[in-house]
Amino acid sequence: MINGFDPNQMGNLAAEEKRIIERRQALLGPAYKLFYQEPVHPVRGEGVWLYDAEGNAYLDAYNNVPSVGHCHPKVVAAVAQQAATLNTHTRYLDEHILNYSERLLATFPESLSRVMYTCTGSEAVDLALRIAKHFTGGTGVIITENAYHGVTTASAEISPSIGESVPIGQHVYTIPVPDKRNANGSDLGEVMAEHVNNALKTMRRHGIKPAAFIADGIFSTDGVFADPAGFLSDIKEAVEQAGALYIADEVQPGFGRTGSHMWGFQRHNMVPDIVVMGKPMGNGLPIAAVVMTAEIQENFGQQIRYFNTFGGNHVSIAAASAVLDILHEENLIENARLTGDYLIQGLRELGTQFSVIGETRGTGLFIGVDIVCDKDSHTPDGPLAITIVNALRQKKVLLSASGPNGNVLKIRPPLVFNREHADILLHALSEVLKSLV
Template sequence: MSNTAYMVNGFDVARTGQLKDQRLKSIVERRANALGPGYKLFYRAPVELVRGEGVYVYDNDGNSYLDAYNNVPSVGHCHPHVTAAIAAQAAVLNTHTRYASSQLVDYAERLLGTYPDEIANVMFTCTGSEAVDLALRIARFFTGGTGVVVTENAYHGLTTAAAEISPQLGPNVPIGTHVWTVPAPRPDRADGADVGEAFAADIRTAVTDMQRHGVRFAAFIADTLFSTDGILPEPAGFLTRAVEEVHAGGGLYIADEVQPGFGRTGERMWGFQRHGIVPDLVVMGKPMGNGMPIAGVAARPELLSEFGTKVRYFNTFGGNSVSIAAANAVLDVIENENLVQNCRDVGAYLKAGITELAQHDDVLAGIRGSGLYIAVDVVDPGTGDPDADRTMQLVNGLRERRVLISATGKSASTLKIRPPLPFASNHADIFLQEFSAALTDLRSR
């Protein structure tokens, strides 16, 4: 079995000998020998990156690639304000949260100020996976249950607890015995019913079945863009009924904001705000520090009052001084450069451009998105069926044109376009030009 198993847009190590670039071939071979088969590379021909700036990354030959994929460097690669904050703090002090620090508290208060009033505590971790793990612990402690509901192709992380609720990792990473899955909230599978009502009914059915098997319900976790389910943002507000159903079943709603958070949807700071809901727990990931190891769980205080006094939790590197400085600088950039509004405006412009292209190409079907997170379904023009092969041809065709995107969805047939937040209209124009050319190339094959 090749190393592309269960990874969309993965490089097949069996093709290493076919790489023409001898330097790249050597790196790939050495990487496989040193790191083993667990580490994956993107694209049919991997990209060696040596530098990044803004929405561009650069290879060893100095070629620039338009990055329309990476969300971790949320405010752009190597943003000077963030890198300066990191360097300055690293030269002064880097320690953990068991010492009093005004810097830590200042950031926590500032971050919580972006949340609804009901969310008033935050705990820091290093990664989103750790944050999901912590959120599950809190939910299970508070409810006394163990059962978790997720969507059929969800991904929430790589710790043991997070992997058990991540069906997207494939059949060799089985979901936990306490985990129930529900179909993703796609309007086209609601059989004409309101998508929110249909999704809430699926959750109610899952919780009822869970309880019938003697498992007490603890939590429903989802990101509000349903990123790995194919990116399903619409209609705004449809999650309201689902959350009501979760609470009626005695569980908590955990909003995974690693993907939708920090303004990416172009409407508010947090993806859940599009739905007019207030989660019980919110998970954040490395975009909060532009790639530095910082993540966290924001919570309603009543969920932590007993957990915090009875359960010993400490994360040595979570909330360290340098990562906090980076995270604070990220908020500066989001505010000072009006990146939420930029996501809204440029995202709408980019989506409109893709929609225009789709009117003239029957390979492109559904187009969805909110802000700078856009999905494009790719289909067989003869049958209208999802077409993973054509999807990969487009992903790699764009890579050959030095534009980076990837794919998502249960059938791996949805283009995932998710650039850093400063992506501007001129970058969108470049993307649309190269995307049009990649479509032309696809038709000629």
């Protein structure tokens, strides 16, 4: 795991931290991983800040799940009020879920008019795959080489970034990441569509009918590839011509994070067949959803009974509704655009000062910064990236890394992150680079 803590390296940790880690290992086991060489122990959060027991503040430039900020007062109040009133499942009549569904669907293109609720993004991806396979009669799925889509059996099978110990599914085919540097000057959309068509040909050669292409529109675990805006429309056309469905995984880019639109796919001038979203919709509460066309949902719903016991429960719906209010009232999509542009510019300026910074990519408040050995050859330097991540942690600035080589600094803070916070991050990164390079 990139930026994972090694429990065998506890020599420099304080006695209390060692005790907690040992309890954690004994109770939760080795599958549960911690971040950083020296794990962080927050006891409370507020906005873009996490605080430890001594009151030290850590700038959170990484956690996208508390999308409108840690412990936002309006979300807290909505959750508390609803939890004190009623919290049950969707087999009883209730208008809260209907009111929220109308508001949510109003943010989508008109054709995407149905929604089904789950508790996690992994469940939403799992359900989307079931629906796509049922609608098309196919089983083949196309993903990118280092994708991540979840932890259920079905979603883990399309998540090669989890590692080689979790093999991809038998009918899952990978294509290269959308890195324009590998397009050799050709149109990136056309190049990616060609990769998709090649995967489709391989599928058919093996007697496999295609069901879906799925991607998060920011390609977060592939190394953060957002541009040029519009290149996904060529993929959508190739998928549609093959009789398969395009699934947009909006767990990462959705809810205004890209700074230009509510949904990441909207930057690409295309409309997917199915959209999945996860816990950022409820600021971390257990709520996720699948949005799709009425035709696709009718085909599935008339033949298959689906029920998720607490998917769309009252408390989670209250949190999700508060998030929609906050996005509008605090103008957070515009803030993501303005702050993101400012931060990207600052990071690119650092790239002129430090040769280890390669390309800076991103849109809004989702940014990737390549750490390289050599700018000319763009040779990835994963170990240095992790050293930088841990040095920033010592300066109480939290981010992490991604990409197949682990060399891309991944920056995706809560949407209330502003220029003041960006300046703190840029100053800390500059100080770290001066000490390391």
